[in-house]
Amino acid sequence: MPIRLRPALPLVISALLCACGASSNSSTTPYTLGGTVSGLSRDGLVLANGSDTLAIASGATSFSFGSTTGNYEVTVATQPEGQTCSVSNGSGSGGSEVSNVVVSCRAYMAYVANSGGYSLAQFSQGTDGGLSPLSGATVGTSYQPFAIALRSDGKYAYASYMNSAAVTAYSVSSAGALTALGTVATDSAGYGLAVSPNGKYVYAANYGSASVSQFTVGSTGKLSAMATPSVAAGTNPYALAVSPDGNYLYVANQGSNTISQYSIGSGGALTALATASVSTTAVGTSPIAIAIDPDSKYVYVTLADSNKIAQFAIGSTGALSAMSPASIATGSSPRSITVSPNGKYAYVANFSGNTISQYSIASGKLTAMTVPTIASGTNPLSVTISPDGSYVYATNYTDATVSQYLVGSGGALTKLSTATVTTSGVQPGVIAVR
Numbered sequence: 401m402p403i404r405l406r407p408a409l410p411l412v413i414s415a416l417l418c419a420c421g422a423s424s425n426s427s428t429t430p431y432t433l434g435g436t437v438s439g440l441s442r443d444g445l446v447l448a449n450g451s452d453t454l455a456i457a458s459g460a461t462s463f464s465f466g467s468t469t470g471n472y473e474v475t476v477a478t479q480p481e482g483q484t485c486s487v488s489n490g491s492g493s494g495g496s497e498v499s500n501v502v503v504s505c506r507a508y509m510a511y512v513a514n515s516g517g518y519s520l521a522q523f524s525q526g527t528d529g530g531l532s533p534l535s536g537a538t539v540g541t542s543y544q545p546f547a548i549a550l551r552s553d554g555k556y557a558y559a560s561y562m563n564s565a566a567v568t569a570y571s572v573s574s575a576g577a578l579t580a581l582g583t584v585a586t587d588s589a590g591y592g593l594a595v596s597p598n599g600k601y602v603y604a605a606n607y608g609s610a611s612v613s614q615f616t617v618g619s620t621g622k623l624s625a626m627a628t629p630s631v632a633a634g635t636n637p638y639a640l641a642v643s644p645d646g647n648y649l650y651v652a653n654q655g656s657n658t659i660s661q662y663s664i665g666s667g668g669a670l671t672a673l674a675t676a677s678v679s680t681t682a683v684g685t686s687p688i689a690i691a692i693d694p695d696s697k698y699v700y701v702t703l704a705d706s707n708k709i710a711q712f713a714i715g716s717t718g719a720l721s722a723m724s725p726a727s728i729a730t731g732s733s734p735r736s737i738t739v740s741p742n743g744k745y746a747y748v749a750n751f752s753g754n755t756i757s758q759y760s761i762a763s764g765k766l767t768a769m770t771v772p773t774i775a776s777g778t779n780p781l782s783v784t785i786s787p788d789g790s791y792v793y794a795t796n797y798t799d800a801t802v803s804q805y806l807v808g809s810g811g812a813l814t815k816l817s818t819a820t821v822t823t824s825g826v827q828p829g830v831i832a833v834r
Contacts (some may be wrong), residue, residue: 431494433472434464435501439574445485446478447503453477456503463503470494474501476553481788483507484554484834508786509554509576510833512795512802513545514538514825515562520545521823523802524576525833529791530804530818537824539578541568547593549602550834556621557832560586560593560604567593567604567615569623584623586613587630592639593830597646601668605637605651606630612637612651612660614670631670634658634677639689643696648718652687652701653677659687659701663718678720683727684708691737691746698764702734702748703727709737709748713764728766731755731773736782736830741789745811749780749794756783756794756803760811774813776803777820782830795828796820802831 433449437460445456449465449472456463458480465474474490485505492498510531512521519538523531543564550557550572557570557578565586570578592605595617602623604613611630615623634653637660642649649670651660658677662670680687684706691700692714699712699720708727712720731750734757739746746766748757755773759766777796780803785792792805792813801820805813 428469429495430467430469431496431498432464432466433468433474433494433498433501434462435474435489435499435503436462437503437505439505440480440483440485440503441505442480442483444478444480445476445505448475448477449473468494472498479552479787480505482790484787486553486555504574506554506574506576508833509572510793510802510831511548511550511557511578512823512825512831513548513559513829514800514823514827515544515546515829516827517825518542518544519825520548520559520578521825521828522576522578523821525786525791528816529786529806530816531793531802531821533821533824534576536577546591546829548830548832549593549595550832551595551599551617552597552834553599554834556617558593558595558602558623560590562591563589565589565606567602567613567623569621571621581620582622584615584625587611590637592637592651594640594642594649596642596664596668597644601664603640603642603649603670605633605640607636607638610635610637612640612649612670614668616668626667626669628669631662631672633660638687641690641692643692643714644694645696647696648714650690650692650699650720652690654686654688657681657685657687659690659699659712659720661718661720673717673719675719678712680710682722683710689734689736691739693739693743693761693764694741695743698723700737700739700746700766702730702737704733704735704751707732707734709734709766711764711766723765725765728759728768730757735780738783738785738792740785740807740811741787745807747783747785747792747813749776749783751779751781751797754778754780756780756792756805756813758811758813769810769812771812774805774815777801781828784831784833786833793831793833795823795831797827800826800828802828
């Protein structure tokens with residue numbers, strides 16, 4: 401019997417060795433990780449795989465992280481100036497050579513929610529910063545879109561509606577065209593919309609139900625309600641913003657004159673801070689827009705009925721405290737605010753004043769520039785700045801146009817040679833550039 405068993409023993413050992421080898425191959429065996437790059441015409445692109453980073457030069461058509469082990473997830477750590485790049489086929493288990501990761505880059509695109517026209521306007525940005533309508537100038541919607549927000553990699557966009565309890569997800573083609581992916585329900589119609597910096601979560605302010613809806617973003621860009629689909633906010637939440645570090649979310653509650661404050665968990669879920677909200681009544685009323693500096697240290701809130709901006713510092717727990725001074729004057733009926741990517745400048749759309757206020761920022765405090773305002777179209781409603789900080793755009797609600805500005809070396813704005821472009825719609829709301 402022992403003699404007959406001996407031939408089988410090496411086979412068993414061999415089988416065990418093969419099993420161990422297969423397990424090791426997927427987790428510890430080195431492999432080459434790389435892929436292709438298309439459309440990159442600017443320097444500054446940095447890719448990441450975990451803690452490893454790789455700078456990609458302008459004009460590159462391929463990249464390689466060299467030898468790596470374990471699972472991989474290639475992401476864009478830093479976007480090139482003037483372009484937006486996204487990654488496809490970016491994650492997997494590795495174990496053998498990976499060469500099918502795709503990095504696609506394009507020029508900036510701009511999108512405008514035409515609230516009165518039931519459409520989303522689509523633009524490409526030229527080398528001089530001017531916007532040009534795409535061949536399909538607009539995409540029709542079933543409801544009145546007010547807000548539109550883009551993921552940081554530019555692959556997906558999201559729109560909310562002022563007359564429907566819904567948010568629609570869109571894919572963005574390499575040419576910038578939007579294609580609807582699906583719609584999810586919110587608690588009520590609303591105005592504010594925000595995407596987390598990592599692109600994994602979307603939040604919507606429910607104006608009629610005093611709440612914030614929270615969604616996860618799937619691998620195809622579609623939205624799914626979280627296990628707790630919404631959290632309580634103040635009365636008439638109008639606008640909201642996620643801190644650039646991804647740790648906190650703040651909501652401007654127009655009806656209750658408060659700012660709700662939340663921490664963001666590892667799965668994107670919101671939890672109200674120990675002090676759930678701070679009041680703005682000491683300095684003004686009708687908080688209607690909110691912006692956060694790129695270092696996640698300061699929060700700015702427009703007070704539409706008081707012609708002011710409230711200034712807050714973000715504490716170590718995320719709680720807001722009023723700065724000194726607690727507010728600064730704006731033009732008439734400030735409706736929107738944006739902060740430059742370098743944190744040095746801020747711009748405010750003054751709806752009744754037909755102007756854009758411009759400020760410099762030092763130690764988080766706003767100071768009006770020597771020329772405090774520049775003319776816009778009629779009733780500017782939304783203002784934003786390009787991701788590279790070079791251009792500012794403002795929608796003009798009554799004119800149905802977008803005003804276009806160059807940002808000077810000191811932050812002051814000058815109109816582009818083509819001062820405005822039409823939105824090909826009616827009553828434009830929010831504008832987003834990515």
